[in-house]
Amino acid sequence: MNSNPSKSKPSVTRTSLTSQRGSLPSTTTGGLVSIDFEIRGKVQGVHFRKYTQRKATELRLRGWCKNTEHGTVAGRMEGERLQIDMMKDWLKRVGSPKSRIDGADFKTAKAISSFSYGDFQIIK
Incomplete structure (x- = not known):
């Protein structure tokens, strides 16, 4: 017993x-943060922005991404630090199926009191 x-x-x-x-x-x-990023490699013409938007939406992040004139994808994301860290890892290691990520730069995360964006958008 x-x-x-x-x-x-x-x-x-x-x-x-x-x-x-x-x-x-x-x-x-510890609340919301905002962070800017830029991804280098074969990230244009391989649906990288579309997959980035999908992953960000899945993680409940808000912000934007766009192709740059020097062949990178740059953007800003806002959300809880845990989700931001998960997205950073995804941007560094996964990306879209046909992409090749050579490097990822992230600026220092800044604490924010509220979201600046309603969702995660692709800027063309």
């Missing part, structure tokens, strides 16, 4: 830890 109560205690603890872990992202992000 002692094995049943001891089995139930870990599950209660796991439930408690799960709920605590679930709340960590909102308490550790």
Whole structure:
């Protein structure tokens, strides 16, 4: 009979830890941030902006991206720090299926009090 109560205690603890872990992202992000980026490589003519917009929307980020005249994709993104970090990793490592990422530059993230954009847009 002692094995049943001891089995139930870990599950209660796991439930408690799960709920605590679930709340960590909102308490550790510290609010909204904005960051500018520029991605180098084969990123034009390979649907990089479209895939960037999709990923940003999936992560609930707002902002914009555009092709530059020197062959890069530049943009700005706003959102919770955790989602921004996930997007930075995606921009550095994944991109669109036919892209080749040679480098990614990110400016220092700035704290913002509210969103400046309604969604994530492609600027043409």
